[in-house]
Amino acid sequence: MSTTEATVSALTIVFAVIGTLFFLVGTIGVLRLPDFFCRTHAATKCDTVGAGSLLLALAIYNGPDVSTLKIVVLAGLVLLSSPTAGHAIARAAYRTGFRPWVDDKERERA
């Protein structure tokens, strides 16, 4: 295995593991957090970084090719559309009457 191949493999594994960990954090956040707005916070952020990092890893692994361009376009699409979709759905929830969840202690203090 040459140095170039070793570098490509190492970068692929590092980015893929980072992306997978972000996906895991997003899943835990969606399952555990108490309120829709908290869940949006966890889900969109972790989904964006997780998918972007994993697609970057796959683009690095694929090497110079036409399909690498497609993967980069896909990563750009995810990076653009995921925060926009999260913002749109959170705005729709807020305008239809949802209000963020407040802790009991904070409610007493207010």
Place this chain on the structure above:
Amino acid sequence: MDGFFWGIAIFLLVNAFACLYRAYAGPTVVDRVLAVNIIVTKTLVVLVLLAMVFGRRMLLDVALVYGLLNFVLTIAAGRFLETGKLTGDWS
């Protein structure tokens, strides 16, 4: 490297099924839309992984269309919740 990609794909599928619980139980409609959004993003990454493992580059195009569909679905659901209609001007 194929085994590594298979492992990531299976892990993401397990995560997607965990998110399916939120789509099933989630107390409000927006929770369900959000859960479906996450599941589709994970499926998109799994499609790209499978395109790598099987060497079928056609799956990349499928993943691209899937991502666009996810975006349109979420925007349309948000708009329908906010304005109560899918066509016409925002009010």
